[in-house]
Amino acid sequence: MLRLPVPWRSAISPDMSTSAGPHHDHRTASWAYAESFVPEDEVLLRARERAAELGCPAVLPGAGALLRVVAAALGARAVVEVGTGTGVASLWMLRGMPADGVLTTIDVELEHQRAAKQAFAEEGVPPARTRTIPGRPSDVLPRLTDGAYDLVLVAADPHAYPEYVAEALRLLRPGGVLAVDGALHGGRVADPARRDELTTAVREVGRVLRSDERLVPALVPSGDGLLLAVRR
Template sequence: MMTFGSLGGVTQPSIHTSSTPLALDTRSWGYAEDFVQPDELLREAREQAITLGLEPISNGSATALRFLAHLVQARAIVEVGTGTGVSGLALFEGMGTDGIITSIDPEPERQSAARAEFTKAGVRSNRFRLIAGNPLDVLPKLRDGAYDMVFINGDKLEYVEYVAQALRLLRHGGVVVLNNALWKNLVADPDNEDDETVIIREALAAVAETEEFTPLLLPVGDGLLAAIKA
């Protein structure tokens, strides 16, 4: 039975069952995260991110991105938050050989690192468009309904606006994916009212309450929310 309750001022679904399922332990989580082993290039890109003081997506999250890109046969992807190319490499692995990623990040240094990783992986330069700028300035300039996938991994305080842009940018049958959907175990904590936590909850609620979206919350990495646009 599903009912709805309030979490941080945002309506959230809560599930009541007659019995509590067995919780997975850390060994099971680790087994799931590493079930598909990353290649050397992904490892290097993650190490580069850590060197720059960034938190790269986990191996499980990268695997999920690759799977989703392949599932929707993505040929055009928008990425908010380039990082050092970890997510981009995973998406390229899932796309066809002619797939193109448009990736937006306000930090040129990160994009330089990502460009180096893409080149090392043999990705042709005409398959990625790296735009250094504020995502909320760039996204409105992209074409409606022209993209198969939108991956959101930027400023947490702008997640609600990113979701609104994703709905416009995606074709029917396209997928939006939000990273950090569980945000350091804080989203599920009803007592936490930090700004980032509250905005992420609002973004999740916006997806859940949008009729065009069919959502799925995946407990991999720091949480991935995926939703298909009808």
């Protein structure tokens, strides 16, 4: 029997698919296998446990592993993260970035960033490789340099995703990648009957990225959905 790591086993729910029956069971098992494909070590698991204790979201392992791959493929030396949390996604991206890469990470909660710094210390990340900025992303993002970043991850407050994504696109260099976590929102985005404010906001981001001729988008069902777009 396939066993999932305890800290995120509860992330699987019936809402993650709108279908049922044998095909649904097959897809659920395949998703679970993919999420476990790159196991999380003790540093990541402790960061995930802190996230659960503080009640803040954290990317699931499949999305984290994919972010590491993207960072490595880009050779990403300049990365922005909207929503530090306790550093789970930060660690995944740092592991894919070159040794001289710098992660700029933004979160409105100081307690979250303190927990993330603890994770960075456990990982042995040199202080010069991370720039933690406390504050509202809507206040911080406009101060960052246009076209200067290889990768931007949006993973905070889905209600504000449209605003954050617009700013993220401004920050990306040509060939840079935008990543939006939680793009399936527990299966709700794929269900046309779901029209609540949060689901609509997340769905609208996908529509905007899909229709923007400057971008090459894809929606990957890793974690809770990772929406990726390369800026031409």
